[in-house]
Amino acid sequence: MDETEWPVIESETEYETGWYDGGYDLVEQPDGTEKRYYWAELPDAVVIVARTDDEVIFVEQYRPSIRETHLELPAGIVEDGESYTEAARRELEEETGLCPSSLAVLQTYSVATGVLRHDRAIVYAEGLEPGQRDRDTNEFLEVRPVAVEEALTVAREQPANDASISGLLLADADGLLYTAGRTS
Numbered sequence: 001m002d003e004t005e006w007p008v009i010e011s012e013t014e015y016e017t018g019w020y021d022g023g024y025d026l027v028e029q030p031d032g033t034e035k036r037y038y039w040a041e042l043p044d045a046v047v048i049v050a051r052t053d054d055e056v057i058f059v060e061q062y063r064p065s066i067r068e069t070h071l072e073l074p075a076g077i078v079e080d081g082e083s084y085t086e087a088a089r090r091e092l093e094e095e096t097g098l099c100p101s102s103l104a105v106l107q108t109y110s111v112a113t114g115v116l117r118h119d120r121a122i123v124y125a126e127g128l129e130p131g132q133r134d135r136d137t138n139e140f141l142e143v144r145p146v147a148v149e150e151a152l153t154v155a156r157e158q159p160a161n162d163a164s165i166s167g168l169l170l171a172d173a174d175g176l177l178y179t180a181g182r183t184s
Contacts, residue, residue: 041117044078046088047163049171050125056151061141072164088123093131101127106170122167
């Protein structure tokens with residue numbers, strides 16, 4: 001048997017919510033045994049590294065699922081028919097009231113592949129101009145600009161989240177986060 005594709009004997013969606021679906025696949029493993037692998041399926045999402053000359057735009061919001069307030073990069077779901085950059089433009093303006101003149105996808109990747117069916121894109125945004133803030137009815141968040149030089153340190157402070165750290169590390173790796181002459 002080809003180990004890159006395990007035969008699916010049964011696939012069952014056990015529940016559907018407004019946010020995600022969950023279920024399992026009963027698969028035949030390479031040794032011939034069968035096992036259920038549980039999954040949750042979420043829509044694609046974007047995380048936006050929005051930068052001015054000297055700041056990275058964060059938002060502070062309470063996350064009921066983990067009962068914590070986080071300082072994080074703006075983010076949101078990709079709606080049907082949207083590209084990652086279109087979703088990033090919409091989400092950034094909705095959450096922060098800022099419109100970028102330039103957007104670029106830094107990376108797309110699968111998240112928590114042991115349990116999730118969920119893809120994410122990190123999008124870099126610059127040339128920010130005032131726009132129209134229009135938060136969703138469940139978005140109670142505040143815009144918190146952070147100095148570029150402190151952005152990664154701030155993102156790593158507890159409580160920290162994967163999306164903000166990943167986004168800032170990718171922007172830094174691509175030379176977009178810090179200015180020339182950085183020594184640390």
